[in-house]
C-alpha cells in the first residue's frame with residue numbers, strides 16, 4: 001500500500017489549488033482524478049463562456065490570458081493544463097476513488113487502480129457528476145439528456161429545453177440559432193433574472209418575438225417516444241418532440257462523504273458540517289474543498305470564492321504537523 005501525507009480526490013480547479021499548496025509546503029501528496037484533467041470543465045458545453053472574468057479565476061500567481069475578458073471553456077482547459085505543467089503537479093488521471101475507510105492515524109483509500117494510506121484526505125469532488133432528476137415517466141428514454149455539448153445534433157429537430165437558468169438559456173439560444181425548433185419549459189414565472197447580464201435580453205426578446213416558445217409556471221408531466229406532456233397553468237398539453245434537454249442542475253455525490261460519516265446540515269441544503277477556518281469536517285483529518293462544500297445549494301460556491309479553501313486546508317495541515325513534531 002502506498003503511503004502519503006495528503007491525498008486529494010478530484011483534479012478540478014480546487015483540487016489543483018490544493019495540490020499547489022501541498023507542494024509549496026513540501027508535503028508528500030497526490031491528486032487522484034477519475035477522468036481527464038479538470039474533468040467537469042471538459043464536459044461543459046463546447047462553446048461555453050465563463051461568467052467570471054479570467055482575472056477572478058487566476059490562481060497561484062499565474063496570469064490567466066483570454067482573448068475576451070471572460071474566458072471560454074477551451075481557454076480554461078489550457079490554463080489548467082499549463083498550471084499542472086508549470087508546477088509539475090503529482091496527479092493520476094483516469095483513477096477513480098471507490099472507497100474510503102477511517103483507520104488508525106489516517107485513511108485507507110481504494111481506487112480503481114491502487115490502494116493508499118494517507119494521513120490527511122481532501123475531497124474536492126465538485127457537483128457535476130449527478131444531475132437533478134425530474135422524476136417523471138420516460139426520463140430514461142435515449143432522447144432525454146441532462147448534459148449538453150453542441151447544437152449540431154438538433155438541427156431541424158423539435159426540442160424541449162427544461163429550466164430557466166444560465167445553462168437552459170445557453171442551450172435554447174445556441175440550438176435555435178442552428179435551426180432547432182425550441183420550446184422552453186420553465187417551472188418559474190420568468191426566465192431566471194440572474195442569467196448572465198449580456199445574455200438575458202437576448203433570450204427575453206427571442207421569447208417575446210415568438211422565435212423561441214416558452215411555457216412558464218409549467219412542468220414536465222411525462223415523456224413519450226415522440227411527444228412530451230406538460231402541465232401548464234391552463235391544463236395539460238401534449239407537444240410533438242424529438243429531444244429533451246433537461247438543464248435542471250446538478251448535485252454533489254454524497255456517497256464518499258457517507259462512507260466516512262460526514263455530518264450534513266439537517267435543512268434542505270444538506271451542507272457538509274465543516275470548521276469555517278480550516279474546512280475540516282467532523283471526521284478528524286478529512287477536509288472538504290471547492291463547490292462540494294455547498295451541498296445541494298450549488299450556487300453558493302464557485303471557483304472564484306473557493307480557491308481560498310486550498311490555503312486554509314494546507315495551512316491547518318502544516319500547523320498540526322508542526323505541533324505534532326514538537
Ligand SMILES: Cc1cc2nc3c(=O)[nH]c(=O)nc-3n(C[C@H](O)[C@H](O)[C@H](O)COP(=O)(O)OP(=O)(O)OC[C@H]3O[C@@H](n4cnc5c(N)ncnc54)[C@H](O)[C@@H]3O)c2cc1C
Pocket residue numbers: 009010011012013014015032033034035037038039040041044045048049050051052095096097098124125126127128129167289290291292301302303304305306
Ligand atoms: C456550466 C457551468 C458554468 C460555470 N461557470 C463558472 C464561472 O464562470 N465562474 C466560476 O467561478 N464558476 C463557474 N462554475 C462553477 C465551477 O466551474 C465549477 O463549480 C468548478 O469546476 C468547481 O471546481 P471544483 O474543483 O470544486 O469541482 P470540479 O471542477 O467539479 O472538480 C471535481 C473533480 O472531481 C472529480 N471526481 C469526482 N468524484 C471522484 C472520485 N470518486 N474519484 C476521483 N475523482 C473524482 C471529477 O471528475 C472532477 O474533475 C460553472 C459551472 C457550470 C456547471
